[in-house]
Amino acid sequence: MAQVVLVDPENGGLDAMLAGLLTSAVEKPEKAKVLDAMNGTVTITVPDAEVEVGLRFGNGVCQVYPSAIPGSKVRITMPSETLMGFSMIPLMYGMPSVLTPEGRAFTTMVLTRKVRIGGLRHLKLITQLNTLLSVV
Amino acid sequence: MPVFPSEEWLDEFVEKINGSAEYADAAATWEGDLVFVYEKEPDKGVDEDVFAWLDLWHGKCRDAARLDGPDDPRATSAKFTITAPYSRWKSVLKKELDPVKGMMQGKIKVKGDLPTIVRYVKASNVLVDLTSTVDTQFIDEVPAG
Numbered sequence: 001m002a003q004v005v006l007v008d009p010e011n012g013g014l015d016a017m018l019a020g021l022l023t024s025a026v027e028k029p030e031k032a033k034v035l036d037a038m039n040g041t042v043t044i045t046v047p048d049a050e051v052e053v054g055l056r057f058g059n060g061v062c063q064v065y066p067s068a069i070p071g072s073k074v075r076i077t078m079p080s081e082t083l084m085g086f087s088m089i090p091l092m093y094g095m096p097s098v099l100t101p102e103g104r105a106f107t108t109m110v111l112t113r114k115v116r117i118g119g120l121r122h123l124k125l126i127t128q129l130n131t132l133l134s135v136v
Numbered sequence: 137m138p139v140f141p142s143e144e145w146l147d148e149f150v151e152k153i154n155g156s157a158e159y160a161d162a163a164a165t166w167e168g169d170l171v172f173v174y175e176k177e178p179d180k181g182v183d184e185d186v187f188a189w190l191d192l193w194h195g196k197c198r199d200a201a202r203l204d205g206p207d208d209p210r211a212t213s214a215k216f217t218i219t220a221p222y223s224r225w226k227s228v229l230k231k232e233l234d235p236v237k238g239m240m241q242g243k244i245k246v247k248g249d250l251p252t253i254v255r256y257v258k259a260s261n262v263l264v265d266l267t268s269t270v271d272t273q274f275i276d277e278v279p280a281g
Contacts, residue, residue: 013242014241021254049236049240084257
């Protein structure tokens with residue numbers, strides 16, 4: 001059964017926020033299935049807030065760390081404001097939909113390298129993560 | 137000039153909320169109350185935790201109160217609780233600390249349904265911006281006597 005574990009509950013920053021979002025997500029059976037199928041590591045970096053979070057997926061569990069996971073398969077870097085708005089971007093096939101203004105704005109940020117995504121060859125993991133974080 | 141944190145300051149803040157077209161628009165579908173907790177810092181004149189409760193509904197503040205403590209039913213049942221030490225709130229009010237970054241850094245703690253918070257980020261930002269429009273005197277800057 002899909003489960004989200006906040007590794008350091010005392011930290012209470014972005015790690016707790018993401019854990020809260022993911023926990024709410026996996027209460028829905030269709031998103032729990034997504035988490036059950038995920039495998040790999042993701043590090044999210046927010047330079048303007050000087051915060052990093054690591055996500056480790058496997059065996060139906062997501063462990064949320066208050067720091068980067070060295071050697072993460074996927075590395076996402078984006079400003080705090082973009083990250084907070086990311087969950088509200090409509091998705092198409094698990095990626096921000098360029099058919100919407102929000103999706104186009106996000107794509108522009110990727111193209112101008114204000115948002116950087118490393119490990120694109122792990123596209124499945126990226127689309128699964130996007131799906132879990134979406135609240136639209 | 138109202139002193140932060142006080143009942144008078146909260147009243148002024150409520151007036152700002154209810155006079156804001158931008159907030160009314162951003163929070164048009166928001167339903168739920170929230171509690172701001174200003175944690176005590178006795179060396180700065182805040183001797184006990186202060187609980188400010190706001191009943192926010194469809195872009196307006198229907199009611200607000202300074203609560204007696206964490207056991208007040210309005211505190212225990214609030215949809216959201218946002219907690220930080222007094223001096224952090226002071227930094228937010230003075231626009232020295234961005235509240236979103238503060239939350240990500242764990243300097244400001246948020247309790248409540250996260251998906252709802254991210255759906256209403258704009259409303260939250262407007263709400264925080266409104267705090268800085270209140271003409272404020274900070275309790276640790278009030279001249280003695």
